[in-house]
Amino acid sequence: MPNLRERKKADTRTRFAVAAVELLVAVGAEGATVSAIAGRAGVSTRTFHNYFAHREDAFVHFLREQVAEWVRQVEQAPTGMSPLEVLRSMFREISGRSADDVYAAENLLVVGEQIGLLLSAEARSSVADDILDPLYEAVSRRAPRLSRFRVRVIVDLGLAAGASVLRHRPAGAQGPTDYLNEAFDLLEHGTAREFRRGTE
Template sequence: MSSLRETKKAATRATLAHAAARTALDGGAEGLTVAAVAEAAGVSPRTFHNYFASMDEALVAFIVDRSADLATRFDEVPAGVGIFEAVERVLVAGLHEDLGERGEWDSFAVLFQVGDVLQTLTGAQSRPGLARRLYPVFAAVLPADGGLDDFEVQVTIQAAVAVARTALEAYYDLPEPRDVAAGERLVRRAFAAVRLA
């Protein structure tokens, strides 16, 4: 019985986190209120407060949950591929796949956009905490015997994320309808530039 209850609680929490992200993307930090998120999720504001102490906590929950799901895409990358090539491959594959029902919600671009709103709400103070929560997700992508210490792993992850973010921002700044081939070229150019540096 408690298993069903826990499953329902987890589903409600995920729904609230997703509603917070959707509200953040639609209305920015200014439109991100408990009332707006609760309405988007179909619950009362009191229910929101039963699950999250603050709006930034709901956004962090969305980012961590989506990051964990997106990180599973790295399972398809062959062993021995470096982090930059792995991220490049996953981004390119993501541009080409059928987005299906969830649409662009299953994209790294959405994570970056929600992260921007989170930073607007909390300032730079949110970065260390969020980075700590995401570290295990992306560290799992790196080979265990890569010879990197924790600091070097952190630098590598941050660099790969920065390159990916830059390429995706350039792609999503293109006028609609966007050409996926142009997005692929941007991703490949961004990672090639880092390899040349």
């Protein structure tokens, strides 16, 4: 169990990561400089650098913490829920949050996309695996008969379905819940049947 000093350091790291993401969402990557992030967190840039070498590290830390929360939800979900149902439930929860909540689905999507733009291709690939590995592992424990490859496909498709709803739901649509259900129903029941229905 972490001692008080370690907990304080972890809380400070989280505070800096949240400040970084709040700025990223509010003013974009250009405005979310280390200096601006430190100012928003009420510390010097030197103090910020005691915790993160680069601002991208703060964005990555933020996503790691969100994935850790998803891992907890996977582990605590009722036994009868399939991995896809658990993912649907997680997305429904974060999609229902207000856009001014830094942990809202739209904001998580912005952070993920910005990390993709700010990092090199090589770094992007290793960071994505590093961030998502705990979630893959949690789903694997929940569905031990599934191969590692299938677990990755299920998780990746669930994430893609959630992102697709955020990007493509019609303008003025009330909320994403119906679209999330439609996207996850499509994943759950397969696309072949839907393609057949669409061409009949």
